[in-house]
Amino acid sequence: TINDLREDFAQLADGLEKDSKVLMDFAGVASFSPASINALAQFNERLRTKGSRMVLCSLEPSARDGFFAAR
Numbered sequence: 001t002i003n004d005l006r007e008d009f010a011q012l013a014d015g016l017e018k019d020s021k022v023l024m025d026f027a028g029v030a031s032f033s034p035a036s037i038n039a040l041a042q043f044n045e046r047l048r049t050k051g052s053r054m055v056l057c058s059l060e061p062s063a064r065d066g067f068f069a070a071r
Contacts, residue, residue, distance in 0.1 A: 002033075002035040002036065005036065005039050006043075009043035009046070010046065013043060013046035016047070017050075018052065019051045020047070021053055021055065022047060022053070022054045022055070024054060024055065024056050024057065025057055025058050026057070026058050026059050026060070026063060027058035029059070029063050030060055030062055031062060031066055032066055032067050040054075
């Protein structure tokens with residue numbers, strides 16, 4: 001569920017050291033729900049507060065278009 005995803009992201013962010021880099025591979029993902037985009041945005045903000053960053057890769061064109069249109 002989306003709550004599980006948010007909890008997993010929070011635990012990951014809390015467990016990372018400062019200046020970490022997180023590579024998110026979305027190969028095979030056709031679309032994102034608004035809630036999942038929000039969860040990723042919250043995760044990114046948690047990372048940024050630690051001086052860390054997230055990189056999205058292998059975004060299908062349809063997923064990429066929907067993701068960036070929503071943000």
